[in-house]
Amino acid sequence: MIEVNINKTLSTAKGKMLLDIQLNIEKGEFVTLYGPSGAGKTSTLRILAGLLSVDNGQITVDQKVWLDTEQKINVTPQKRKIGYVFQDYALFPNMTVRKNLEFALEKDQDKGVIEELIAIVALEELQHRKPETLSGGQQQRVALARALVRKPEVLLLDEPLSALDIKMRSKLQDYILKVHRQYKLTTILVSHDVGEIIKMSDKIYCLEDGKINRSGDPVTIFTNDQLSGKFQFTGEVIGIQQEEVVYIVTVIIGNNVVKIIAQESEITDLGIGDKVIVASKAFNPVLVKIKE
């Protein structure tokens, strides 16, 4: 269980903004911080990692106190069991993939973990290459592996996939979910991508102006609807066409284009470019508009 209750005055372009965040995250949960640019998402991750100070507050992880301004406790970033992945991979350019991972080892730490991570994120073929010779997705796999070398309990992911194309993104999402489950991590992701959030997270916290204004299950938050179904995909509407009494809605889901038959009532507030969830329980898929 991660319990966070922190305050920090931030300086924004519009003046001072109080970051005032309370989180209660279960062990093993995958949560996402979502919200407009400047809402305080990255600052929250940096405070958790011990890279940014607070005005006052507490952070407790599995009953271990990482931060308590009243008791003057502030565990150093190195001693917090955290792995951090940034948008811009931040790998050492002069070291091979393997050396980048080895560099993250703690003194006297068993090197076996390197082999294990190389296998998990499929870097065997790439391990002797330098980062500049790798694609963005490959580099981010290295950054993910590197964040796990010290066996963290908490994984912080700050828009790690936003520079990648859709195919790479989906692959990396699968790797992230794999390590999250395999290492029983508690993972906190910052993301703007609704499809990614719905695919990955158990819970979403929506931040605005430094405060959490809503939290809950991502599908309910984005659709105001409690959808359950045999399958759920998120996609974007690229066409709506009337065919006698029904409408054919064309939706792009990843790299696939699907056509869904909809009633007039389903398409009244739907337009080209809208994000939707396509869900199905039995035979007829339903379309639900996502409210970003």
Ligand SMILES: Nc1ncnc2c1ncn2[C@@H]1O[C@H](COP(=O)(O)OP(=O)(O)OP(=O)(O)O)[C@@H](O)[C@H]1O
């Ligand atoms: N160390 C700091 N001291 C004071 N203010 C800061 C500090 N770091 C960031 N800020 C300000 O806090 C505000 C929130 O920044 P933050 O990076 O946390 O937002 P964000 O929600 O992650 O945005 P984005 O989605 O654009 O990354 C910004 O206006 C930023 O300038």
